Amino acid sequence: MKFEIFKQDDWNEMKEYISTIRKPMDMSPRQLEKKLRHLETLSAQLPSAPAKLFTMNERKRNYLRAMPDEFKKHFKLANLSVEEESLATMRNFFEDIYNMEQTKKRREERKNNRNGNGNGNSNGNRNGNGNRNNNNRNRNNNNNNNRNGRNGNGRGRNVGTER
Numbered sequence: 001m002k003f004e005i006f007k008q009d010d011w012n013e014m015k016e017y018i019s020t021i022r023k024p025m026d027m028s029p030r031q032l033e034k035k036l037r038h039l040e041t042l043s044a045q046l047p048s049a050p051a052k053l054f055t056m057n058e059r060k061r062n063y064l065r066a067m068p069d070e071f072k073k074h075f076k077l078a079n080l081s082v083e084e085e086s087l088a089t090m091r092n093f094f095e096d097i098y099n100m101e102q103t104k105k106r107r108e109e110r111k112n113n114r115n116g117n118g119n120g121n122s123n124g125n126r127n128g129n130g131n132r133n134n135n136n137r138n139r140n141n142n143n144n145n146n147r148n149g150r151n152g153n154g155r156g157r158n159v160g161t162e163r
Contacts, residue, residue, distance in 0.1 A: 008048045018053070023068060028098050029067070032066060057082060060082045060085070071097055071098075074093075075090075
């Protein structure tokens with residue numbers, strides 16, 4: 001059945017395709033490695049395909065080639081090489097960079113959410129202070145109620161406290 005659907009050299013096209021894949025920004029290096037292995041496994045099932053499409057060094061080169069330019073720059077600056085590093089070492093190296101970038105991105109998002117979006121209006125608050133002013137107002141009201149002997153339960157003292 002496979003021979004009727006696929007051409008004899010389709011595995012070669014898949015091999016070329018795998019060699020040109022780029023990692024999406026939101027995909028972790030670990031996920032990318034799994035996707036590449038999955039594609040390689042599927043490609044090996046095509047008619048006339050060799051048992052192994054890539055040598056280990058070719059697989060590592062494909063993995064490096066798929067990384068964003070900034071990741072490749074870090075790899076080179078760390079004086080690492082495809083020939084000397086294992087795929088697991090490369091994955092861990094790129095995972096560290098990816099995790100640092102994700103942490104930095106989350107911090108920036110939190111900072112932007114906390115400080116407003118720059119146009120003077122943050123989620124409906126006119127001053128960009130989030131709910132801080134409302135929280136302060138509620139805290140002040142509670143303090144005034146407690147000073148006046150009220151705690152919101154209609155009695156002049158706290159429930160369950162002895163005098």
